[in-house]
Each structure stands twice: as structure tokens, then as C-alpha cells.
Amino acid sequence: MAERIDAHHHLWRYSPQEYGWIDESISLLQRDFLPKDLTAVMASAGVDGAVAVQARQTMEETRWLLDLADECSAIRGVVGWAPIASEDFPGVMEEFEHRPKLKGLRHVIQGEKDENYILREDFNSGIRSMLGSGLVYDILIFERHLPQSIDFVDEHPEQIFVLDHVAKPLIREGVVEPWAARMRELGRRENVWCKVSGMVTEADWASWTPETLRPYLDVVVEAFGVKRLMAGSDWPVCLVASEYGRWFDALREYFGGFSESERDAVFGGTAIEVYGLE
Numbered sequence: 001m002a003e004r005i006d007a008h009h010h011l012w013r014y015s016p017q018e019y020g021w022i023d024e025s026i027s028l029l030q031r032d033f034l035p036k037d038l039t040a041v042m043a044s045a046g047v048d049g050a051v052a053v054q055a056r057q058t059m060e061e062t063r064w065l066l067d068l069a070d071e072c073s074a075i076r077g078v079v080g081w082a083p084i085a086s087e088d089f090p091g092v093m094e095e096f097e098h099r100p101k102l103k104g105l106r107h108v109i110q111g112e113k114d115e116n117y118i119l120r121e122d123f124n125s126g127i128r129s130m131l132g133s134g135l136v137y138d139i140l141i142f143e144r145h146l147p148q149s150i151d152f153v154d155e156h157p158e159q160i161f162v163l164d165h166v167a168k169p170l171i172r173e174g175v176v177e178p179w180a181a182r183m184r185e186l187g188r189r190e191n192v193w194c195k196v197s198g199m200v201t202e203a204d205w206a207s208w209t210p211e212t213l214r215p216y217l218d219v220v221v222e223a224f225g226v227k228r229l230m231a232g233s234d235w236p237v238c239l240v241a242s243e244y245g246r247w248f249d250a251l252r253e254y255f256g257g258f259s260e261s262e263r264d265a266v267f268g269g270t271a272i273e274v275y276g277l278e
Contacts, residue, residue: 002264005076006050007271008164008197008232009038011068018056026240033236037074041235041244042074048268049076051232051275053138053164054106057081059092062102064198069101076277077103079138080244084126091134103275104136104162109145118145118152139192140164146182153189160191162274165198165234166220171212172204180219187223193274194224195199196251196266197232205241210250212241226262230271 012019013032042050051064052075062080069075078101083089085107095104095234101269117123118141127137140151140163145165153161163186168177186192194219203212220229231251236242238265242250271277 002271003048003268004046005268005271006042006047006233006235007229007230007275007276008053008195009050009235010039010237011052011065012055023108023220028239029236030074035068035075038235039072039074041189046247048073049116049249049277050078050274051075051079051103051271051277053079053082057108059083060209062096064205066096066099066101070145076103076272077101077275078173079104079106081106081137084121084130085122086126087122089126090129094107102135102152103277104138105130106140106164108140109149110142110168115145116147116148122153124155125157130194131156131158134159134276136162137169138164138195139160142168143170143182144180146179150182150186150189153186156211157189157191161189161193161272162230163192163194164232165202165217166194166196168198169216171199171202171208171216176215176219181221183219185230187225193226193228193270194220195232196220198234198237199249200233200250201242202206208241210253214254215252226258227265227268229265230274232271 011033014030038050047248052069054061059082060083065078065080069078079101082092082105084105137159139149167183175181199213200208232248233244238247
């Protein structure tokens with residue numbers, strides 16, 4: 001059996017100032033989530049390794065995540081944050097040349113007031129400068145940003161991209177289109193992979209079932225093919241709607257009818273290959 005990898009999780013030392021997005025509606029996240037907590041839930045779900053992803057847009061957090069990864073063998077890689085749109089970006093990245101667990105970068109596009117931020121020239125200039133670095137870029141958007149994201153990807157045909165959280169479709173409302181058509185279009189770009197993650201928090205937290213998610217999973221499989229999908233928990237954010245193990249159980253139920261090699265890819269092999277995990 002191939003190694004099982006959680007391709008997307010977060011860690012933080014909670015403070016209201018630094019994590020203002022964690023409001024009272026998700027108060028159960030208003031505490032520390034550290035490697036000891038992560039490795040406990042991973043063990044309970046039979047997961048061998050994980051990719052830590054930024055939750056704050058600071059270089060300080062990127063350094064902190066890398067330090068944690070150096071201390072915790074279960075954290076195989078980090079998708080951090082750096083000022084991609086800054087003219088200083090290439091110089092800034094020199095600091096990380098000897099941090100092998102830095103596997104990618106992410107910017108919170110979904111949080112930008114400018115709906116076309118992902119198409120800005122300063123941001124795209126930074127993305128162009130990543131080419132040759134071996135770093136992946138994780139795309140974090142809402143479903144309404146898919147048209148801009150398709151244009152963005154087309155500007156960088158040699159860059160490896162990973163779409164986070166299946167682009168956050170309107171699962172709670174039961175809306176499939178135009179998200180589905182746009183996902184099929186994005187999936188035609190062979191330099192884009194997709195994380196099957198973050199879905200339960202877009203569904204009704206109290207009442208979702210595996211059947212709720214099935215229409216959306218069907219689209220993702222059709223759009224990208226099984227071998228370009230990777231399973232991620234989005235822990236601890238997922239806890240507002242699902243325990244860690246319940247989410248992986250739902251995915252295992254859905255992919256249960258696929259071949260062993262396809263399941264091995266979704267639950268670990270693809271993440272290992274795309275992020276270059278060791």
C-alpha cells in the first residue's frame with residue numbers, strides 16, 4: 001500500500017489579532033493547533049504524512065512552519081506565503097534556498113477585494129520568476145474566480161499549479177453550474193492538479209452526508225481524472241463540519257469503487273509526486 005498523505009492542513013498558535021478570520025461563528029478554532037495535535041488525528045485515520053499550508057500572509061509564519069516541519073517528520077512539506085507581487089520577491093526567496101521542505105507558495109486570492117487580483121501584472125511577474133525553482137503554486141479561490149484563474153493558468157503553461165478545495169463550489173446551496181463547466185475547462189490544463197479538500201465547510205455543517213458531496217466529486221473526477229487529484233483534510237478548519245477521520249472515511253467511501261492504483265494516487269501518490277515529498 002502506498003503512503004497516505006494529507007495534502008492540506010494548517011497549524012497555528014491562536015491569537016485574535018493574527019487570526020481575525022476565526023470569528024465567533026467558528027469559535028472552536030480559537031485555540032492552538034500544533035504538530036502534536038496533528039499527528040494524533042493523523043494516526044487515528046491511518047495517514048502517514050502531511051503538507052502544512054499557510055494560514056497567515058506573513059514571512060514569519062512561513063519560517064515557523066518550516067521550523068516545525070524540520071522538527072516533525074510527519075510534516076513532509078510546507079506551502080508557505082511570500083510577497084509574490086513585490087518587486088523584491090526574487091531576492092526574498094533566496095532565504096529559502098536551503099529549506100528543502102518548502103514545496104510551494106500560496107496567496108489568499110479569495111480574500112482580495114480586487115476580483116481580478118490573480119491577473120495583476122505584478123503578481124504574474126512574481127509567478128514567472130518562480131519558474132525553475134521547483135515550487136508549486138496553490139490557487140486559493142472561490143468558484144466565482146474560476147474564469148480569471150483559467151486565464152491566469154494560461155499565462156504560465158510551464159508552472160505547476162494545485163487548485164485548493166475544488167474551488168469552493170456552492171455546496172450548501174446545491175448549485176453545480178457554472179462551477180462544473182468551469183472546472184472541466186480548467187481541468188483541460190495538464191499543469192493543474194486539484195485538492196479534494198475543504199468541501200465540508202462549503203456544505204451545510206450540520207447535515208452534510210457523503211451523498212451531498214457526490215455530485216461535486218463526480219465533476220472533479222471528470223474534470224481532472226483521478227490521477228490529478230489529491231486528498232486533503234483542511235484540518236483544523238474542517239472541524240466546524242467534520243472530525244478528521246469522518247472526512248477521510250467519506251472520501252474512502254466515494255473512491256472505494258476505483259482501482260487500487262487510483263486510490264493510491266488520490267490518497268498519497270499524487271501529492272508525493274507533485275510536491276516532491278520525501
